[in-house]
Amino acid sequence: MNQHDNSQKLFTRAQKTIPGGVNSPVRAFKSMGGNPVFFKSGKGPFLYDVDGNEYIDYVSSWGPLILGYCHPRVVAAIQKQAEKASSFGAPTEMEVEMAELICQWFPSIEMVRMVNSGTEATMSAIRLARAYTKRNKIVKFAGCYHGHADSFLIQAGSGAMTLGIPNSPGVCQSVAADTLIARYNDFASIVKLFDAHAQDIAAIIVEPILGNAGVVLPKEGFLQQLRDITKKHGALLIFDEVITGFRVAKGGAQELYKIAPDLTTLGKIIGGGLPVGAYGGRRDIMQMIAPLGPVYQAGTLSGNPLAMSAGLETLRIIAEDKEFHKKLETKTARLCAGIQKNLDKFKIPAATVRVGSMGCLFFTSQPVTDYESACQADAGRYKEYFWHMLNLGIYLAPSQYEAFFLSAAHGDAEIDKTIAISAQALEKIAKK
């Protein structure tokens, strides 16, 4: 059993000066009904907390660390750059190489602009979509997360009302009215919105693989239907690939499902663990951004040299290995098969959902196809599972509605150990 005395002390101290003791809400473990672990360092697939406990990590800093912690080449790249300059607020060669790499691997991206977070990327992409189409409304799907800009903190209105309503105080009703909410994997819900608002819809924004309600895969043909209807009505299709970009394939979900969106947002992996986001797409649209065009968007630290050095080195390492994603997928499949075997052994109604090296364990026997069905999963069971795993040295996301991620640093030994520990955890759950 792991002890967490130092984490407890730090959490008590943190709550005095930081709201909730954390700088991003999910970190507080609130839905797990406990207190967060404070970390000190990581190495490869391992994490070390302030009490000296070691964990095999499946959070990967929520996705960015596809090479694991402290890959020697990424560390060296950051160190080398830190000695030259941490920031110029002026262009560098690294930004050009970054843009070229992104455009090479995402054929739908002809031009790209770097920003500092996924939130900035999606926020800027919808501003651009609105400017390009001269329309106001955007469509998003329940359960998809696109960062915390006002336009995205919206939930479906009740009954016949198709206009969204704020799901956070501080988001104006007037802003919410321009966000329409559809159901993931339910094309009829999109048709309904276009029937009512076709002339006002600037864009559909979607996580092509829903990675923020657990992991939910797109039904066959669903993304193509989104491509077709946006084209038909002159709206743009925005793929939010902040998680899936470079994760499920070099060219993201759009490579996997062979759909070319008009705009794509990226983040997480392209920063190699430093704060980065990007948005890019068709040249005729991207040319509207300042200083080339009238759509304003800027950033003091955009294209920051430290972030570019970490991100570029990460992408180079991925690029060098033609089998990179295949190997990662094989390992993830091994993990999921092992966990599934344990679930079956203890007759627990649950299933792992997986694509590439991202996945999720839903405690339900029903298929999960959208946000509503994801919410039917037994979150209480996930909570039990989470604590058993944590106490046995496996760090999972402290929420049923987050994905797990494998890194290239996870070896078969760590995976087999995780499977064995999951058997212990699931046996306890089954006996309860």
Ligand SMILES: *Cc1c(COP(=O)(O)O)cnc(C)c1O
């Ligand atoms: C994480 C995430 C974002 C937001 O990125 P931040 O860097 O946290 O602002 C946007 N979209 C998706 C799909 C994400 O998973």
